[in-house]
Amino acid sequence: MKLRSRESEKTVILDITGKLMGGADADEFRDIVHKLIEDGKKNIIVNLSGVRWMNSTGMGILITGYTTLRRNKGDLKLLNVSNKIQSILYVTKLNLIFECFDDEEKAVASYR
């Protein structure tokens, strides 16, 4: 997993590329979410345009990020979800949990 963080209005966009599937990725993602919350940044968009596929472990990493942020009155929304990731969201009904966007502007606007 490679992770780049940038800000737009009051939201933080995390651009993830490569693999999101467990091992070190879980710790790294959790640490970043905690750091953002400490800094008072709780409106998160995870941009998955650079992630072709993910396993359920990777999905679990996002879920933990989501619940942590929600507990802190924030949110975690998904941007540019591939077909494969969408299939996982649907089959697990996690599509009802995660708000998903194809358009970055709309994702940012949803936090206004």
Added chain:
Amino acid sequence: MKLRSRESEKTVILDITGKLMGGADADEFRDIVHKLIEDGKKNIIVNLSGVRWMNSTGMGILITGYTTLRRNKGDLKLLNVSNKIQSILYVTKLNLIFECFDDEEKAVASYR
């Protein structure tokens, strides 16, 4: 191998996609070249933008097309050669035989 043929000015552009590596591909390509020569169409551009890689058998198919066309006062030039195909051309010195282009307009213009 999938092959689409189109014309631009006095040249025929063969758009190849997929695999070019022997078996049925050799017969199919030879037949098309013979048909084009019969029809008096001898200025050929092979567009390889849809071919990520090729083996030496595929290269042999292009060479046979080239020699057949040259014998009939025509030519076969290459367009949009991938890095891998370029490596094969260089190591075999066939880059000295095949004229290669990155720009379709320039390839067509070279036959004027």
Added chain:
Amino acid sequence: MNETIIMQFPSSYQWLNMIDLICGEVTSEMGFSHSALNEISISVIEACTNALEHGNKSVEGTLVSVIFHRKQDQMVVEVFDSGEGFDYEDYLQHIPDPSDIHHQRGRGIYIMKAMMDSLIFEKLPDRGMKVTLIKNVDDVE
């Protein structure tokens, strides 16, 4: 037609991307539709994740094996590890709700069951698990 493809790789996450690529290639060469292809690939990745993580416990030197073959009307994928196995009969009776966000893990087997037509767990006679994933041909375009 003999269409058996065999693959063996070390128990490390880094090879799962290769498995995804191979699944895509094998299933499309065997004539599966794009959506079946995605489901097969996702499920095989889940089975391989479990094999390397729970089965082989990521121990250096252990291998995961994957066999793909087309059997008349079915695509069959077998995933092998060399671990101690688990009580899958009990687990299959109590698969947790995958939409429960209070659990970080525990969705792999649910996903495989939902996406495949058949999912079979077997303990190997000596040591290790074999997971068989089957997708029927009516998903073939």
Added chain:
Amino acid sequence: MNETIIMQFPSSYQWLNMIDLICGEVTSEMGFSHSALNEISISVIEACTNALEHGNKSVEGTLVSVIFHRKQDQMVVEVFDSGEGFDYEDYLQHIPDPSDIHHQRGRGIYIMKAMMDSLIFEKLPDRGMKVTLIKNVDDVE
């Protein structure tokens, strides 16, 4: 680190694209540069083409095996077929000029030799050929 990847596929051209994908993934995971990666992939494809075509003569039921491993400073790829082999010692003395356009074929071994640091042919004790392709680590970025 145990980084052995094993692959087995039927003697048909249709699987060469998969070999290309695997080569790309294995060599980049093992840390090779992009140009070394291209050379390894091209050469392994040539060895597999020969194995399925000249070795196994595309006979149904025959398999080509490929083993990738990193050995200290080298990437080693072994390609096996189950054919009758050929007189490679003689052939290696008389490799034809690859730029001679009067020959359609006969460039595979030239390309492998040019792109790899070492190319070793062996007749297997029972039946079949083993071709070993080695790329040195000084090409690693």
